[in-house]
Amino acid sequence: MPDSIDDGGKEAQFCSRCVDRRSVLQGIAALGVGLAAGPAFAQDPASLPPQIGDVLVPAYGGSTTPITVADLTPAGGPIEAYAMDPASQVVRRLSVLNRLIVFRFDPAEMTADAQARATGEGVIAYTIICTHAACEANEWLADLQVLQCPCHFSQFNPRTKASVYQGPAARPLPSLGLRSENGTLMVAASFDGRVGGDVDG
Numbered sequence: 097m098p099d100s101i102d103d104g105g106k107e108a109q110f111c112s113r114c115v116d117r118r119s120v121l122q123g124i125a126a127l128g129v130g131l132a133a134g135p136a137f138a139q140d141p142a143s144l145p146p147q148i149g150d151v152l153v154p155a156y157g158g159s160t161t162p163i164t165v166a167d168l169t170p171a172g173g174p175i176e177a178y179a180m181d182p183a184s185q186v187v188r189r190l191s192v193l194n195r196l197i198v199f200r201f202d203p204a205e206m207t208a209d210a211q212a213r214a215t216g217e218g219v220i221a222y223t224i225i226c227t228h229a230a231c232e233a234n235e236w237l238a239d240l241q242v243l244q245c246p247c248h249f250s251q252f253n254p255r256t257k258a259s260v261y262q263g264p265a266a267r268p269l270p271s272l273g274l275r276s277e278n279g280t281l282m283v284a285a286s287f288d289g290r291v292g293g294d295v296d297g
């Protein structure tokens with residue numbers, strides 16, 4: 097695996113808000129090393145995907161205070177987050193594939209499959225990595241109530257388990273199972289799909 101990529105500047109031309117290819121490759125490489133090397137060379141916990149029992153913390157600002165249900169208001173817009181081991185306080189931010197986008201909705205407005213991945217209060221988390229070409233789908237269009245990816249304008253409906261509202265993305269954003277414990281958000285189940293893009297940007 098090369099540690100540098102010479103693409104003649106194409107990546108910068110592609111999209112300034114995309115997840116850079118090197119970060120994705122590093123995340124994949126970290127996963128590969130963890131799998132291949134076994135327990136003697138355990139993967140850095142900061143690059144592990146979210147683990148069951150993790151709490152969520154804000155993606156920006158460096159806070160390790162867990163996000164609670166009260167930090168989100170129904171349909172009030174999403175929060176970007178990472179999972180954190182509550183015991184060691186290791187934030188799993190080393191792989192960009194671990195970045196999350198978290199919403200809260202009235203559960204009555206959510207489809208049954210979305211409710212099944214959400215807390216009882218309607219908080220639901222998805223990977224922020226677009227399934228088209230791995231940019232960050234981070235634009236909340238409040239008027240349409242959809243999440244848009246700025247690279248090629250795919251749109252996802254977070255009330256319907258991030259189903260594709262508009263392509264070119266061909267599959268939903270994988271969701272992360274959540275539960276709440278005394279109001280604190282916790283990971284209850286792994287991603288329900290492959291995190292990453294389906295095409296080369």
Ligand code: FES
Nearest residue numbers: 226228229245248
């Ligand atoms: S990478 Fe998101 S629409 Fe293309």
